[in-house]
Amino acid sequence: MTAEEIIQGLTDAVVGGKKDVAAELAQKALDEGVDPYEAVINGLAEGMKIMSEKYDAKEVFMPHLLMASNAMYAGMDLLVPHIKLEGGGVRKVLIIGTVEGDVHDIGKNLVKTMMSAVGFEAVDLGKDVPIEDFAKAAVEHKADVISMSTLMTSTMDNMQKIMDTLNAQGIRDKVKVVIGGAPITKDFAEEIGADFSTVDSMEAANWAMDVAKALPADRW
Structure with missing residues (x-):
């Protein structure tokens, strides 16, 4: 898979509420050298943004939002520790x-x-x-x-x-x-x-x- 495919896959996993897929693709992102920050922002967070907009438009409901959130965090747990910090790495x-x-x-x-x-x-x-x-x-x-x-x-x-x-x-x-x-x-x-x-x-x-x-x- 290309980096773009992995990132799109992360977005789709969140939108679909697929926790296991999100975790699998997050690990693949790390294995393939995809920037973890981009994977979070352009992949997982983008999926959550889409779901939040759908929720506001009453196209999906709270159970869908919770499933999306769980999928997002499954990927986040793997990716966030690998994000390189600026400023000497001081959190x-x-x-x-x-x-x-x-x-x-x-x-x-x-x-x-x-x-x-x-x-x-x-x-x-x-x-x-x-x-x-x-x-x-x-x-x-x-x-x-x-x-x-x-x-x-x-x-x-x-x-x-x-x-x-x-x-x-x-x-x-x-x-x-x-x-x-x-x-x-x-x-x-x-x-x-x-x-x-x-x-x-x-x-x-x-x-x-x-x-x-x-x-x-x-x-x-």
Whole structure:
């Protein structure tokens, strides 16, 4: 198989929810010398993007999305450890979670995938995460970036409370904060003091790595 065929196969495996095929092709990508970053971004992540768009258009439903996600992670588990990092191979630390009151995590998982692909060590707090846990994890892991999401307007206020906690503990200037989710706007991000917001997980990952590299190493 050519590199293009392997990458297309990874996309198709995710769209088809074929976990075993995704893992098999991920291993083949490594064996054949395909760039693991390209295999993740142009193969696995592209498949997940297609499925997310189909889900939004109500062409597929949650079970299909979960199968696609499982296939994507089967390939990710093999490929991500082989991605060559820039900047001397120093991994940056990401704290990520869905805020308290919201149990949705598909979007959060996709952002985590992209963040891992560009070189973050992702500390995944999961969904319905208590407000104080973001700051606690940031201190514990000496985080570079915090990513929080919600799909519900009723839990947007919890993002403000998390920002307030970071300020109250005197650690706001030590980390960069990106927020996302369907109801989130750039105006809201600015209002609560977050650094960035986007609906594009790859854009979020690239932004996060750029700003993380610029943070002083001795700030913690």
